[in-house]
Amino acid sequence: KQEVTQIPAALSVPEGENLVLNCSFTDSAIYNLQWFRQDPGKGLTSLLLIQSSQREQTSGRLNASLDKSSGRSTLYIAASQPGDSATYLCAKAGNMLTFGGGTRLMVKP
Amino acid sequence: DTAVSQTPKYLVTQMGNDKSIKCEQNLGHDTMYWYKQDSKKFLKIMFSYNNKELIINETVPNRFSPKSPDKAHLNLHINSLELGDSAVYFCASSIRTGVRTGELFFGEGSRLTVL
Numbered sequence: 001k002q003e004v005t006q007i008p009a010a011l012s013v014p015e016g017e018n019l020v021l022n023c024s025f026t027d028s029a030i031y032n033l034q035w036f037r038q039d040p041g042k043g044l045t046s047l048l049l050i051q052s053s054q055r056e057q058t059s060g061r062l063n064a065s066l067d068k069s070s071g072r073s074t075l076y077i078a079a080s081q082p083g084d085s086a087t088y089l090c091a092k093a094g095n096m097l098t099f100g101g102g103t104r105l106m107v108k109p
Numbered sequence: 110d111t112a113v114s115q116t117p118k119y120l121v122t123q124m125g126n127d128k129s130i131k132c133e134q135n136l137g138h139d140t141m142y143w144y145k146q147d148s149k150k151f152l153k154i155m156f157s158y159n160n161k162e163l164i165i166n167e168t169v170p171n172r173f174s175p176k177s178p179d180k181a182h183l184n185l186h187i188n189s190l191e192l193g194d195s196a197v198y199f200c201a202s203s204i205r206t207g208v209r210t211g212e213l214f215f216g217e218g219s220r221l222t223v224l
């Protein structure tokens with residue numbers, strides 16, 4: 001059973017669209033939630049970290065929200081660009097850090 | 110001045126061999142981790158070390174033996190390699206450990222292929 005789930009698994013959008021990536025988790029014991037970006041053949045780059053006491057974090061065109069009561073986090077990407085194409089992973093910190101399966105994003109020019 | 114660096118980046122070897130992957134972080138973090146990313150891209154924790162002490166061992170076969178000579182280094186040694194060990198292994202570090210895991214910084218990964 002996957003404790004952290006990301007939907008959709010893959011997403012293809014035209015350049016300029018605003019989009020939302022979803023992350024849901026089953027265990028309400030959460031201390032923080034982190035969003036990462038992974039480019040093909042590369043490591044993970046931390047994008048945003050939301051502490052359990054926070055509801056959202058913003059960095060540039062990225063906005064991540066956290067709703068502990070519903071077990072959800074969303075990553076909003078505004079005005080998407082081809083350079084945003086990558087796999088986006090969320091990770092929940094409970095007793096340990098648990099990763100979702102990722103969403104593969106393709107932004108077409 | 111890479112924050113978390115792993116070597117080698119690629120490793121191709123035969124079944125039954127023994128191999129090591131090295132990891133170093135220059136962030137001054139106390140906690141280091143090894144993660145395994147399988148062919149389906151799922152990332153799973155293998156080990157976590159805090160200041161040279163093992164704190165997490167997630168039911169990893171004892172053919173895998175991590176070693177932390179100091180808090181800036183966490184090496185992974187694998188004995189008697191099996192086909193199923195083929196994966197990308199990521200090293201990571203964070204300031205804090207345990208239930209308040211801080212922001213994680215990852216290395217670029219080491220792709221292991223067992224033939």
